[in-house]
Amino acid sequence: xxxxxxxxxxxxxxxxxxxxxxxxxxxxxxxxxxxxxxxxxxxxxxxxxxxxxxxxxxxxxxxxxxxxxxxxxxxxxxxxxxxxxxxxxxxxxxxxxxxxxxxxxxxxxxxxxxxxxxxxxxxxxxxxxxxxxxxxxxxxxxxxxxxxxxxxxxxxxxxxxxxxxxxxxxxxxxxxxxxxxxxxxxxxxxxxxxxxxxxxxxxxxxxxxxxxxxxxxxxxxxxxxxxxxxxxxxxxxxxxxxxxxxxxxxxxxxxxxxxxxxxxxxxxxxxxxxxxxxxxxxxxxxxxxxx
Amino acid sequence: xxxxxxxxxxxxxxxxxxxxxxxxxxxxxxxxxxxxxxxxxxxxxxxxxxxxxxxxxxxxxxxxxxxxxxxxxxxxxxxxxxxxxxxxxxxxxxxxxxxxxxxxxxxxxxxxxxxxxxxxxxxxxxxxxxxxxxxxxxxxxxxxxxxxxxxxxxxxxxxxxxxxxxxxxxxxxxxxxxxxxxxxxxxxxxxxxxxxxxxxxxxxxxxxxxxxxxxxxxxxxxxxxxxxxxxxxxxxxxxxxxxxxxxxxxxxxxxxxxxxxxxxxx
Numbered sequence: 001x002x003x004x005x006x007x008x009x010x011x012x013x014x015x016x017x018x019x020x021x022x023x024x025x026x027x028x029x030x031x032x033x034x035x036x037x038x039x040x041x042x043x044x045x046x047x048x049x050x051x052x053x054x055x056x057x058x059x060x061x062x063x064x065x066x067x068x069x070x071x072x073x074x075x076x077x078x079x080x081x082x083x084x085x086x087x088x089x090x091x092x093x094x095x096x097x098x099x100x101x102x103x104x105x106x107x108x109x110x111x112x113x114x115x116x117x118x119x120x121x122x123x124x125x126x127x128x129x130x131x132x133x134x135x136x137x138x139x140x141x142x143x144x145x146x147x148x149x150x151x152x153x154x155x156x157x158x159x160x161x162x163x164x165x166x167x168x169x170x171x172x173x174x175x176x177x178x179x180x181x182x183x184x185x186x187x188x189x190x191x192x193x194x195x196x197x198x199x200x201x202x203x204x205x206x207x208x209x210x211x212x213x214x215x216x217x218x219x220x221x222x223x224x225x226x227x228x229x230x231x232x233x234x235x236x237x238x239x240x241x242x243x244x245x246x247x248x249x250x251x252x253x254x255x256x257x258x259x260x261x262x263x264x265x266x267x268x269x270x271x272x273x274x275x276x277x278x279x280x281x282x283x284x285x286x287x288x289x290x291x
Numbered sequence: 292x293x294x295x296x297x298x299x300x301x302x303x304x305x306x307x308x309x310x311x312x313x314x315x316x317x318x319x320x321x322x323x324x325x326x327x328x329x330x331x332x333x334x335x336x337x338x339x340x341x342x343x344x345x346x347x348x349x350x351x352x353x354x355x356x357x358x359x360x361x362x363x364x365x366x367x368x369x370x371x372x373x374x375x376x377x378x379x380x381x382x383x384x385x386x387x388x389x390x391x392x393x394x395x396x397x398x399x400x401x402x403x404x405x406x407x408x409x410x411x412x413x414x415x416x417x418x419x420x421x422x423x424x425x426x427x428x429x430x431x432x433x434x435x436x437x438x439x440x441x442x443x444x445x446x447x448x449x450x451x452x453x454x455x456x457x458x459x460x461x462x463x464x465x466x467x468x469x470x471x472x473x474x475x476x477x478x479x480x481x482x483x484x485x486x487x488x489x490x491x492x493x494x495x496x497x498x499x500x501x502x503x504x505x506x507x508x509x510x511x512x513x514x515x516x517x518x519x520x521x522x523x524x525x526x527x528x529x530x531x532x533x534x535x536x537x538x539x540x541x542x543x544x545x546x547x548x549x550x551x552x553x554x555x556x557x
Contacts, residue, residue: 190447286385
């Protein structure tokens with residue numbers, strides 16, 4: 001009898017193990033070189049197509065070559081610009097402004113998001129206002145910023161923070177709102193209350209949405225910063241002043257080179273958020289087919 | 292204060308006792324009565340299956356017992372039983388590993404940090420998932436995830452050296468699984484129920500499943516939910532879901548259930 005029991009339970013164990021093995025699909029690891037290549041070739045294709053299109057427009061004779069130089073002229077200028085010390089000082093100043101502004105926006109947007117997501121009344125009152133602020137073009141803030149802070153670092157910072165904070169707040173609010181109700185119920189049955197409920201349930205559950213908000217916030221911060229650096233020109237060299245002065249002296253090749261640099265920095269930082277986003281997605285099992 | 296009034300005898304007699312429990316949603320003329328005067332006893336170590344068609348308030352009843360909702364009338368006496376609830380979805384936290392999910396439950400139970408990892412491994416071993424500690428929920432199959440959910444429910448009822456009874460509430464836990472996996476999980480649940488001397492209140496709409504598992508099948512009416520009949524299941528365990536005994540009793544219960552359902556058609 002006992003033996004029979006044991007035999008039976010051994011049978012069940014084997015059946016379960018068999019079923020588990022059948023149902024698990026082994027994740028295949030890709031060769032790192034293949035992965036780098038699969039990430040690189042779309043970018044390279046896009047760059048080549050853009051350069052070709054640009055060259056075609058120039059060749060068509062639509063504008064004089066000194067007004068719109070082609071890639072063959074701009075690319076060498078690009079490498080010249082990148083090789084100078086002034087350029088790196090300018091990048092350093094711009095990135096410093098971007099980081100300070102973004103950090104401040106995370107702090108302010110995060111705090112507002114946390115407060116608003118907590119209260120039904122606040123959400124009704126401020127929810128659409130925050131979304132409204134998000135759609136407001138940041139350049140529209142500059143007249144006020146300049147009145148408040150004169151032509152100063154603070155004016156730029158003010159607009160960068162106003163550009164980024166609403167997206168960040170919205171990301172957090174959406175994350176909290178869309179915490180799956182079933183997980184909230186599980187939390188309740190586990191007795192997760194108060195701070196522990198936030199630490200172990202709501203904050204991790206809203207993380208993907210918060211990261212999406214950060215990513216969008218960065219995009220807005222970067223745009224606001226560029227607008228700010230073109231409008232508020234204060235002595236020191238920044239990416240914005242490089243752009244401004246190359247236009248002043250009608251050095252279109254250098255101007256386009258600086259524009260390319262602005263684009264590259266934007267893409268690089270966006271990729272950084274992409275890495276974080278993908279890491280979360282793959283940990284959660286949310287990755288799309290083909291990722 | 293109600294604790295002082297409770298007679299100790301009634302505690303040992305049942306793991307949970309519902310007397311005259313009603314639950315209405317909304318108020319006034321538009322109020323919807325989900326449960327009407329339900330009285331039910333689950334004895335310690337008993338496996339009770341709650342069966343009913345749609346709208347019988349099965350899940351509402353479990354929510355009330357699990358303190359996720361408040362009854363409109365009547366009392367629910369769980370004594371000092373530890374209660375855990377399991378849903379149709381595994382509802383594991385996707386940001387935690389399999390072990391992490393169990394460790395969080397153990398943390399909530401007050402298990403010291405140093406012991407949690409080892410206890411989580413023991414729990415996983417008891418649902419035949421040793422070696423899957425570091426996996427994420429999405430890397431497992433549906434049946435495996437549901438076993439992790441079972442292990443988590445067990446973690447929430449882990450004894451801390453006291454003699455408190457444990458009550459496991461299950462809301463159609465195998466409803467989303469294929470038949471083969473479900474049969475195996477029936478065997479698993481039965482074994483764990485016996486080893487751990489659990490009291491189980493198991494909600495399902497699958498009549499054979501109820502007969503396969505329960506010591507007793509309680510049939511609920513729909514809109515509002517009332518207890519209409521109880522069927523003791525007296526054949527020896529382990530049972531097979533496809534055995535003639537199970538089929539015969541299931542047919543009787545199904546007939547009664549059809550009678551109840553057709554009442555709503557006229």
